[in-house]
Amino acid sequence: MTEPSAGVDMHRRVVVPVLVALTVVTGLVDAVSFLGLGQVFVAVMTGNVVFLGLGLAGAPDTPVLEPLCALAAFALGAAGGGRAITRWAGHRGRVLLVAIVLELVLVLGAAVIALAELHLTSRAAALAVVGLMACGLAVQNTVVRHLAVRDFTTTLLTLTLTGMVADSHPAGGSGGHVLRRGTSVLALFAGALVGGLFVVRAGVGPPLLLVAAMLVVVLGVLGRSLRRSAAADWEAPTV
Template identity: 55%
Template sequence: MITALRDAWATLVPDLSDRPENRHGPLPPLLVALTVVTGLVDAFSYLVLGRVFVANMTGNVVFIAFALAGSPDFYLAASLTALAAFALGALLGGRLGVRFAAHRGRLLLAALAAEAVLVLAAYLCCLLLPHAESGHARYVLVVLLGLAMGAQNAAARRLAVPDLTTTVLTLTITGIAADSRLAGGSDSRIGRRLLSALSMFLGALVGGLAALHGRTGLPLLLAAVLLVLAAAALARPSRSTPPWTRTAA
């Protein structure tokens, strides 16, 4: 337990000195924040837009199969739209990765800015469009959020901070069990892995409560605020070039 807490603390409050061994600088806590964003956004998309994910593409692939099998509870067009938008967003994130390949801080800052604009646009759609959860408005929201989450996932992949992919937990949870002392491992990075899972859980919980018991677009507003705060936190570090800004080994 002490090891897990120490590891989680080091993830949330990393050593920001310029020593070469500090390979990820301020990136880990920012990626934890993005994991919370994923929970918020997917809670909104699933609960408000109707059984479609905009970040969890594994779920959408399964939903497409269910729809093709004849289930009336899943919507083929919505899942296909989310999948296409996510792929296009990942393409955008990939281009940002090439553009800012020499500086991981600037890469994440660019991705955060793009994502914040898209999520804010989705929130405004909720405010301005009647019945945003149905009809054409629903697909506008799916596209905007799919683009945002695809760009986020591509940027996180390029940053390559272990166990902080921001949208996928399957391998993270596998690592918690497979690397545990019960399995003969050393509990490597267990605190970070547990923190990643907890972050998505908390984002989904808060997003679910906001969507079901608050205003429809409230999860998106909360996600946008987190994105803006993360971008603000990264603005100053992105002006310098300490060792962590270079491509991860």
């Protein structure tokens, strides 16, 4: 029987768990932004496009400036993520590490503003938090897209849910990848639940500190794995 390659082992032991953690982060930050920053998403840009259309159509209580700010910042962050991929494309671990460092810096900046403006009564402060968070999540999304781990986009679950149901035994499918797909869905749900509870009880700043703490833990895991591995271990798995 063929032994699994080092790349496959690192993929299963490190890359996939990191993507699960980042999916939780996505749920957290979108709960914070939607509940605390004026009905806007900082990770799921699909929602912002819909909100922008509704706002421009004159729908009551639907923002225009917030989704525009998020979309512009997301585009900027995606460009930064693209540069990181170009620089470290051959090493999945370093690409992830750089992306999470950038995301952590941006989230910390957002947390500082949110804590300084405790209730974010200033719209300028709220927009600054939206912009920083959207930029950070764009870096994350760009690198996750580059890694192309099936069913772990950390953001978009429509296709994951479709696949989970359409491939299930009741639908006549093989029932494959249920655990992986279910984990992705539950991770986003858990992040949104925790983020919602935090915002309702403590405002915007504390959950952003929780996000930063999670990213620090992920960086610790990645850094330890990088120190104990060779570059070849981080090649894309072939099986």
